[in-house]
Amino acid sequence: MTELAPEVFQYFSRLIEEETGILYDVDNAYLLKNRLTDLAQGLGMQQVSELWRDVQSNGLSLAAKTMLFDLATNNETSFFRDRPFFDYFRRQVLERSQGAQRPLRIWCAAVSTGQEAYSLSMVLAELRAQGINLSYEILATDISPRVLKQASTGIYSQFEVQRGLPQGYAERYFRQEHSESSSLPVYRIHPDLRTAITFQRLNLLEAWPNLGLFDIVLCRNVLIYQSPDNKRRTIARLAQHMTVNAYLVLGDAESLAWLSESFNLEQQDGARIYRLKGPQLSP
Template identity: 45%
Template sequence: MEVSVECLRFFAALIESETGIVYSEPNYYQLIPRIVELTQTFALSGPDELRRSVEEHLLTPEQRHHLIDAATNNETSFFRDRKVFEAIHEVMTTITSEKDTLKIWSAACSTGQESYSLAMTLLESKNEKVKRSIYSILASDISERVLAKATKGHYTELEIDRGLESSLRSKYFEQLTQSQNLASTWRAKKVLSEHIHFKKINLLERWTHSSKFDIVLCRNVLIYQNVENKRKVIQRIFDNLEPSGYLILGGAESLSGISEDFEHVPVAGAVVYRKLSA
C-alpha cells in the first residue's frame, strides 16, 4: 500500500499540531507503516481515504485517539539507563535532607516502567531519610493506551526482564500466569503502586497541579519537539516545580537556548537542572 508524499506531509503536520512531535521529511518513512496499519484497522480503502476522513471529521473520537497514539514513541524499560536512577537518588537524598516529603512527576511515563522504577528507588534506598519519606508520584502521558497498561501494572516476562533484577521482581511483582501454554504475566504489588497516580496530560496544553513538584522527569521528550514547543513544555514544567526543584532530561537533551530559568547541576550520569529562585 503506497502513501503519497502529500499524504505524509498532511499527517506529519497533524501530529505536530496535536502532540508537538516533529516528523521531518527524512523521517517520513517512520510514518508509513503506522498510516498503513491505521488504514487497515479502520477498514478504509487507502491512506487518502484516511486523510479525507480526518479532514471531514468523519473519525470517531476513539479512532482519532488511535491516530495520535500511533505517532508516539513508547520505548521504555525498568531502570532505563541505570546511572540516571543513581543520579535521581542523589537528588532525592539532597531534597530529603531538608524535608520529609517528596513529590515527583514522571512527565512522559509511557507504559509505567519509569514510574515503578522511581518507587523502587525510594523503597530500596539505603538512606533512611529517602526510604522513610512521604512520597507521591504523578505519572502522565498523552497516550490513553499506554496509560491503561501502566495503571494496570501488568507486564510480560520479556518486559519484566528488561532492566529489573530478579530480587526486585519477586519483591514488588506477583506472577499471574504460569503455564506451559500461556506466557507469564506479572503485576505490580500494592506496596509499589499505591503512591503512583496515572493521568493523561498533553505537555503542550496549560495545566497546573494542586501542589508543586520537587522532581520532574521529562526524558527524551524535547528531542521530538521544535524549539517553540520545547519552550512551551519547559515553561509548563517550570510553573509546576517547587522553588529550587529539579528537572531530569534525557541524555541527548539540553536547555541551552531554550530557558534561562534553570541552572545546570553537575550530577554524574544524568542531565540535571535546578529551578532558579525568583
C-alpha cells in the same frame, strides 16, 4: 501507494504536530506511512489510499484521531532507563530524609507504560527497607490512554521485566501471574508501589489542570520529537510548576542548550540534572 502522496503527508503530519507536538518530517515519511497503515487497518480498511478517500469525504472521527495520536507516539521505555539518574535520585532522597517537612512531589511528565515511575518507587521502597522512610507522591502523565492503561494496571511481560531491573527486584516487587494470551507468565507490580502513583492523561501542549508544585520533574525522551518552539514553551511551563531548587531530568540525549536559561546543569557520576535557578512566577 508505495510512497505517501504529498497532500496525505501534509494533512496528517500537520494534524499530528498541532495536537501532540510530534514532528514528522519528509525524512521520516516512511514512519508516518507505517503509522497510517496501522490506522487504516485499525479502522477496518486495507490501505492508506482507502483511509485518505474516507478522510476527504467524511473527515476524521474523534475515535480515529485518538487512535492516530496514539499510533504517532513512540512509547519506548524501560525500568531504570539511564541508570545514573536513579543513583543520583537515591542520594538526593537520603539527603532530604533528614528533616523533610512534607511529602516529596515528583512528576513523570511522559511516563509511557509506567516503568519510570515504578523505578522511582522501587528506589524509595529499597530505602524504606533500610529504615529510611520518606513520604512521597508521584504524578505520572502521558498523552496516550493506551500506555496509561498498562501503566496503571502495572502488569508487564517477561521481556519488559527483564529490561533494566536490578538483580532481585523482579522477585521483590512483582508477582508472577499466568497470562491468558500467552504461555509466558506476566508480572504484576506490588500494590504498595502502585498506590503512591497517580496516573492521569495530560497533553503537554494543552492547558494543564491545577497540579501544584513539584520537587522533581522527569520529562525524558519526549521533547526530542518536538519543534524548538514547543520545547521552549513546555520547559518554561514546567519551570513554573517547580519549587525553588527543584530539579528537571531530561533524557540522556536531550539538553536545555538554546531552550532555557532558568536552569543550571549539574553533573554527577554520569547523571545530568537541571536545577531551577530561582523562584519562578506562580503558574
